[in-house]
Amino acid sequence: xxxxxxxxxxxxxxxxxxxxxxxxxxxxxxxxxxxxxxxxxxxxxxxxxxxxxxxxxxxxxxxxxxxxxxxxxxxxxxxxxxxxxxxxxxxxxxxxxxxxxxxxxxxxxxxxxxxxxxxxxxxxxxxxxxxxxxxxxxxxxxxxxxxxxxxxxxxxxxxxxxxxxxxxxxxxxxxxxxxxxxxxxxxxxxxxxxxxxxxxxxxxxxxxxxxxxxxxxxxxxxxxxxxxxxxxxxxxxxxxxxxxxxxxxx
Numbered sequence: 649x650x651x652x653x654x655x656x657x658x659x660x661x662x663x664x665x666x667x668x669x670x671x672x673x674x675x676x677x678x679x680x681x682x683x684x685x686x687x688x689x690x691x692x693x694x695x696x697x698x699x700x701x702x703x704x705x706x707x708x709x710x711x712x713x714x715x716x717x718x719x720x721x722x723x724x725x726x727x728x729x730x731x732x733x734x735x736x737x738x739x740x741x742x743x744x745x746x747x748x749x750x751x752x753x754x755x756x757x758x759x760x761x762x763x764x765x766x767x768x769x770x771x772x773x774x775x776x777x778x779x780x781x782x783x784x785x786x787x788x789x790x791x792x793x794x795x796x797x798x799x800x801x802x803x804x805x806x807x808x809x810x811x812x813x814x815x816x817x818x819x820x821x822x823x824x825x826x827x828x829x830x831x832x833x834x835x836x837x838x839x840x841x842x843x844x845x846x847x848x849x850x851x852x853x854x855x856x857x858x859x860x861x862x863x864x865x866x867x868x869x870x871x872x873x874x875x876x877x878x879x880x881x882x883x884x885x886x887x888x889x890x891x892x893x894x895x896x897x898x
Contacts, residue, residue, distance in 0.1 A: 649671070649746065651671060651672055651673055654670050654671055654673045654746060655673050657742055658670065658673055658675050661735070661738055661739050661742060662675070663676070664676040664712055664739060665679075665684075665711055665712065665736075666684070666685060666711050666712035666713070666714045666739070666743075667679045667683055667684055667685075667686065668712060668713075668714060668717075668743050670743060670746045670747070671746060675712065675739070675743075685714050685715070685774075685775075686714070688802075688872065688874075688875075689714070689715070689718065691871065691872040691875075692871040692872040692875045692877075693718075694871070695869050695871035695872075695875075695877050696722075696770075696798075696800065696877070697722070698722055699722065699723055700719060700722040700723050700724040700725075700769075700770070701723040701724075701725065702725050703723075703724050703725060703769040703770060704724065704725060704726040704727075704728075704766075704768045704769050704770070704796075705719040705720075705724045705726065705727045705728070705768060705769065705770045705771075705772065706728050706730070706761075706764075706768040706770070706771045706772065706794055707719070707727065707728070707729040707730065707772040707774075708730050708758050708761065708771065708772065708773050708776060708790070709730065709731055709732075709758065709773065709774065709775060709776035709779075710729030710730060710731050710736070710737075710740055710753065710772075711731060711733075711736045711739075711740070711775070712736055712739040712740050712743055713729055713739070713740030713741075713743050713744055713751065713753070715772050715774055716729040716740065716744075716751050716753075716772075717743065717744060717747060717749055717751065719770070719772070720744075720749045720750070720751055721749070724770075726752075727751045727752070728751075728752045728753075728754065728764075728768070729751060729752070729753045729754070730753075730754055730755075730756040730757075730758070730761070731753070731755065731756075732755065732756070732757045733755075734755055737753050737754075737755055740753050741753055758773075758776060758780070758786045758789065758790070759782070759785065759786065759789060761789055761790060761793050761794045762789060762792070762793040762794075764793065764794060766794070767793075767794055767795065767796035768794055768795070768796050769796050769797050769798065770796075770797065770798045770799075770800065771790060771794055771795045771796075771798070771799050771800070772800045773786075773787075773790060773799060773800065773801050773802070774800065774801070774802040774875075775802055775803070775804070777801070777802075777803040777849075777851075778803050778804045778847055778848065778849055778850050778851070779846045779847065779848065780848060780849065781848055781849075783834075783848075783849050783859070784859055784862070784863065787859060787860070787862075787863035787865070788863050790863075791863050791864045791865065791880060791883065795865075795880045796880065797879065797880060798877060798878070798879065798880075799860075799865050799876075799877075799878040799879075799880065800875070800876075800877055800878075801856075801860060801865075801875070801876045801877075801878060802872075802874045802875045802876075803850075803851060803856055803874060804847075804850055804874065805850065805851055805852060805853055805856060805873070805874055806835055806850045806851075806852065807829070807833060807835060807850075807851075807852030807853075807855075808829035808830050808852050808853070808854070809852075809853050810829050810830030810853070810854070811830050811853055811854040811857060812825075812828050812829075812830030812831055812854065814831065814832070814858075829852075830852075830854050831854060832851075832852070832854040832855040832857075832858035832859070833851065833852045833854065833855050834849045834850070834851045834852075834855050835849070835850045835851070835852075836848065836849060837849070837850065856876070857876070860876060860878055861884065862883075862884065862885070863883065864880065864881055864882060864883035864884070865878035865879065865880060865881060866878060866879045866880075866881045
């Protein structure tokens, strides 16, 4: 396709959240975050293996496919991108076509990943967590159904960057730890944040790290302020309801 043809399709498929370079045509050159997500990718790209030959990759919330294409360009044998927005998927399919990359894209929610029936060597879960009404459920489902080895996680964070030491248990009358800035916390947005009504839960750093561990992921590397490279591990507690209390988990 000529640059003129690509530019016309980019315009027709817009607006774009990912600023992609499609044979010299930028899809979102005036992005409020700059050259996004390339500017973020450059800060943690070295934390992911450069040779992904024989590896399978699942990109949950792929948007226009930037990260999915990066994985394919590193030689991943199979890359599957999921998104619940058909407009983003149309952008991703077009971008992959222009870049001549064999990537599959499906319309699917993170809550439905169990239907895939397979595990992936690398799962990307970038920029989705804070858009979810039920974020910890999403992490549990990823751990239970699709994560094979690595989870690459990113979430917007607000509040303190401190992480305070937390005991295994506190008695009912101990409450002062909840006032510490570095205690794991989630900020709930009832209406909008940054003009986006889908920004529901925004954690602080301690909250992100605690929830990853709670879902059964061991943090291996923290290469960028919002990005964590995790290994799938055993969950610390059994899944299921916790009320009424039955004492310590077996």
